[in-house]
Amino acid sequence: MVQIRPITDADIPDVIALWHESGISRPWNNPEHDIAFARRGPHSTILVAERAGRLLATTMVGEDGHRGWLYYVAVDPDLQGQGFGRQLIQAAEAWLAARGVWKVQLLVRSGNKAAESFYDRLGYHDTNARCLQKVLRVIA
């Protein structure tokens, strides 16, 4: 039985390990900071999927006052292809819908064809918009 729930302090080491193992960590992102920042208020959190005490999957979910966003979508590499990713995204969509959010979007790094196929199966489509970014403050 899979339980999907918000992250707790005790989950943090396992969440960070899963992000490393699944290949979504990036050297320029500080996972401890990202987790704390997502948990600082009511507009975002990290959902985790757990079964029998084992962390299976994560997603960061939040809303910016207009759109819902997903980040850090990851399933344990040993457990991919068993529907856990789908369950987690559905839970994140429900989290957003419960807050009145009507559209959700996410970024996929160029070349991540597997993720593109996954999101395609879940009904996501390319917005044909470029994402522009500017760093306002460097996080140590």
Ligand SMILES: CC(C)(COP(=O)(O)OP(=O)(O)OC[C@H]1O[C@@H](n2cnc3c(N)ncnc32)[C@H](O)[C@@H]1OP(=O)(O)O)[C@@H](O)C(=O)NCCC(=O)NCCS
């Ligand atoms: C991408 C990822 C989250 C998918 O999770 P998952 O649990 O393996 O996916 P699911 O088993 O829930 O699959 C859901 C659907 O997507 C499809 N799918 C999943 N991975 C796929 C792949 N690599 N290629 C094609 N289709 C795929 C499944 O066939 C399934 O379709 P169906 O139910 O309509 O038959 C997971 O593989 C992962 O963690 N990858 C590494 C990290 C990553 O790239 N994250 C995304 C960052 S944007």
